[in-house]
Amino acid sequence: MAVVLVAEDDQDIAVIVTRLLSRAGHTVVHRPDGMAAFEQAVADRPDVLLTDLGMPRMDGIELTRAVRAHPDLADIPIVMLSGHLHPGDNHPVEAGCCAVLLKPCPNDQLREVVQELVDRGPHAHSGTSCLAHHPVSA
Numbered sequence: 001m002a003v004v005l006v007a008e009d010d011q012d013i014a015v016i017v018t019r020l021l022s023r024a025g026h027t028v029v030h031r032p033d034g035m036a037a038f039e040q041a042v043a044d045r046p047d048v049l050l051t052d053l054g055m056p057r058m059d060g061i062e063l064t065r066a067v068r069a070h071p072d073l074a075d076i077p078i079v080m081l082s083g084h085l086h087p088g089d090n091h092p093v094e095a096g097c098c099a100v101l102l103k104p105c106p107n108d109q110l111r112e113v114v115q116e117l118v119d120r121g122p123h124a125h126s127g128t129s130c131l132a133h134h135p136v137s138a
Contacts, residue, residue, distance in 0.1 A: 002118040005046035006030045007037035007063060008081075009055040013103075017050065017081070017110070024111045026118070034058025038066050041073055048117050053082035053092070061095045068096040068125060075124060077117035081105060098130035 004026045008014040011032075018028045029046065031037040035057040041049060049067060053060040060080050067073045080092040083103035092100045099113050123130065 001025055001027055002047035003027045003029060003044070004048045004050055004114060004118075005037060005041055007034055007049065007051040007055060007060065009033055009052060013052075020107055020111065021050075021114060024115065026114070032056075034060065034063035034066075038063055041067060041076070042070065045073060046076065047121075048114055049076055049078045050114065051078065051080055053080060053084050061091055064092065064095040064097055075122035077120065077123065077130065079113055079117065081110070096125045098125065 004021050006014060006017055006028055008017065008030065009032050014030045018030055021028045029040060031040050033056045034051070037049070037051065038058060051060040051063050058066070060082065064078050064080070067076055067078060077098045078096060080097045080100045081103060082100070085092070085100065085102060098117055101110060101113065
């Protein structure tokens with residue numbers, strides 16, 4: 001059972017994502033902002049990080065960059081789930097996200113992407129999409 005850290009400031013979305021991923025067999029830890037999520041990641045390295053873009057204290061891009069810069073966390077798979085990106089916006093991938101999904105995202109697509117990253121495990125990131133079957137949606 002994988003641990004998925006969810007960084008999401010919207011409580012309603014956090015509840016939905018937590019329920020969805022828990023039903024898929026994952027242990028979900030939720031933090032309401034990027035700084036709290038980074039501190040949680042350092043304390044208890046998750047298998048996958050799922051982050052929103054717009055959050056207080058540290059946004060999703062800053063969180064991704066902080067994780068990639070941390071020697072013990074740099075290889076964690078990261079998914080950005082956002083309603084604030086435009087198709088073709090490459091900033092999340094350049095920061096080190098493995099996949100970018102736009103809200104609203106179909107439940108089965110979110111489950112599939114998270115599971116694929118759990119199965120792939122820790123890996124290096126090069127500023128391009130890490131998923132062969134799920135190219136970046138943004």
